[in-house]
Amino acid sequence: MMFKVPRGTKDLLPAETGSWQAVESLIRETCRLYRYEEIRTPVFEQTELFTRSVGDTTDIVQKEMYTFEDRGGRSLTLRPEGTAPVVRAFVENKLFGSPDQPVKLYYMGPMFRYERQQAGRYRQFVQFGVEAIGSDSPAIDAEVISLAMDVYQRAGLKDLRLVINSLGDMESRNAHREALIRHFEPSIGEFCSDCRNRLEKNPLRILDCKVDRDHPLMKTAPALTDYLNGESEAYFEEVKTALDALGIEYVVDPNLVRGLDYYNHTAFEIMSTSDGFGAITTLCGGGRYNGLSEEIGGPEAPGIGFAMSIERFLMALEAEGKMTETESRxxxxxxxxxxxxxxxxxxxxxxxxxxxxxxxxxxxxxxxxxxxxxxxxxxxxxxxxxxxxxxxxxxxxxxxxxxxxxxxxxxxxxxxxxxxxx
Structure with missing residues (x-):
């Protein structure tokens, strides 16, 4: 019998691993400059960690997780993303007790999602991410964004676009939630089954729908920025001021919605604008997640982070003709x-x-x-x-x-x- 690599995965042969090693070395050096230290969490976690933190209305939880029952009858899931495991480790190992706050961490390793394979997207993929936990300062938001941009720019990428938005605090999100329900409810029958299920549970997820993204109501949906309270507006202005101070160019997009429920306040994506990159332009995404520590049983510990796909990083380098390798001497x-x-x-x-x-x-x-x-x-x-x-x-x-x-x-x-x- 001839065995083949499982669908949605690939072998990395010696001819390719040189480029991976070069990118990984650059990432580790950049994290060293920013004083982020590496953390390594298990490849699988309790399933409830992801259903509670990521959100049971998200595509990840509903459609994409690799979940299995072990011999002790426990439900376990191969990690589909890195933030929840890192925050779990932060809580379990009492890193909130460290005198040096915020705790600044980075991770790099395989993640698993059962999704349709396409260019740069696999069912097993390698993700690099950082998490800064313990501070609610807008300046740390800007630092995290700066680190992500710095990684790409140090690799030689130039065709980049940073998009930011504010998802607001809980009060702002609740006001926006009610506005979205009023907007979509009269015509919700025209939307897919996922959107219909999300209308009452989490209408913000409708804006992230790939099936109905061209529906006319998507273009006229209430913008979250119109429902920000004074505190949320002030926070977002401070983030923008810090980015300006760092000389980082950005575009504010009121329709930017991250696909995970734990995000609030700052949200951002970095996209490739290179002609040869392809239709799906997102390279990296992240945002603030105040409340996630409490959601999984820890103390109040506001955090912010991002995650980037190494596969898509390499695609962007190839599109701009910047591929690099470690020399095998x-x-x-x-x-x-x-x-x-x-x-x-x-x-x-x-x-x-x-x-x-x-x-x-x-x-x-x-x-x-x-x-x-x-x-x-x-x-x-x-x-x-x-x-x-x-x-x-x-x-x-x-x-x-x-x-x-x-x-x-x-x-x-x-x-x-x-x-x-x-």
């Missing part, structure tokens, strides 16, 4: 001409590697010409030739592949010589 390749030489080559190979020299040798018992071709194909800096004469003399022929020059070096001095040439 091979310092030396050992060419052994007979069985006894191969035994010595194994010994020398171990010594070179212990000295921090990237080295390899032939394991296919090929002729010298084929071994030299392999060294050239792998772009070896030096080729070390060992044969009968070299074994007698205790010295190998060392060829500089770039310059074509060759010298004889004692076995015991090979590592020292190669290190001096690098």
């Amino acid at each position: 091979l310092d030396a390749f050992i060419v052994a001409l007979d069985e006894e030489s191969r035994k010595e080559a194994v010994k020398i190979l171990g010594n070179l590697r212990r000295e921090g020299i990237a080295a390899d040798m032939d394991y296919m018992n090929r002729k010298m010409k084929a071994q030299m071709k392999a060294a050239d194909r792998q772009k070896a800096g030096y080729v070390i030739v060992i044969g009968e004469d070299e074994l007698k003399n205790g010295a190998a022929g060392v060829k500089n592949m770039a310059e074509g020059t060759q010298e004889t070096v004692e076995f015991t001095r090979l590592a020292e010589t190669l290190k001096s040439r690098s």
Whole structure:
């Protein structure tokens, strides 16, 4: 039987992983500059963590979660997003007790959603995200947005568009909720079943519907910004002022609605405007989630964060011709001409590697010409030739592949010589 990779997933082969490693290194370095530290949470969590925090009317909970029952009868779910697990870890491990607040964290790892596969979207995908928990300052909102923009710009991306909105506090959202119900209710029968179910439970989700996004009522729906109370308006103005101070350009879009129920106040998305990127332009999204800690049993701890898909990050780099890779450098390749030489080559190979020299040798018992071709194909800096004469003399022929020059070096001095040439 021929096995294939599961639908909605893909293998990352060595030809691709160099680009992934370069992006991951850039992300980690940017987080270091902003003083965000890495957190790693389990790949699966209690199902209720996501139904309570993400929202039972969202597409993620209703249609996309990979949920299973373990042998103890507990309902578990492969994590579809990273914020809820991070906040759960923040609460469970009492990070709110740290004297350094807010607690600034980042994560990077696989997420799982059962959705239709399309360009840059898979059922298993890798997500990078940050969470700043413990502060309700508008300045930290701007910092989180700045970090996301900085990651993309440090990678060389230029075709970017930052869109922001305010979802307001609970009072503002309740006023907007009533306005949405009045707006959609007379014609709700024209909408999909999901929208009809959401009308009373969470009408804000209607604005995020992909099926009915072209319905005329979508364009005339009440804007949340028209229902912001004074406190929410003042908060949003401070966020914009901080972004202006950082020199970050943005567009205010009153229709921007994030797809998870825990968001309030600041919401934002970063989009690619590159011609070759594709129809789905969103690269990154996030926002503030005051109240999430309390929702899952913790103390009051306001937070803000974002998540970005690494797959879509790489797509944007490709669209702008900015693809980058970590160099897989091979310092030396050992060419052994007979069985006894191969035994010595194994010994020398171990010594070179212990000295921090990237080295390899032939394991296919090929002729010298084929071994030299392999060294050239792998772009070896030096080729070390060992044969009968070299074994007698205790010295190998060392060829500089770039310059074509060759010298004889004692076995015991090979590592020292190669290190001096690098």
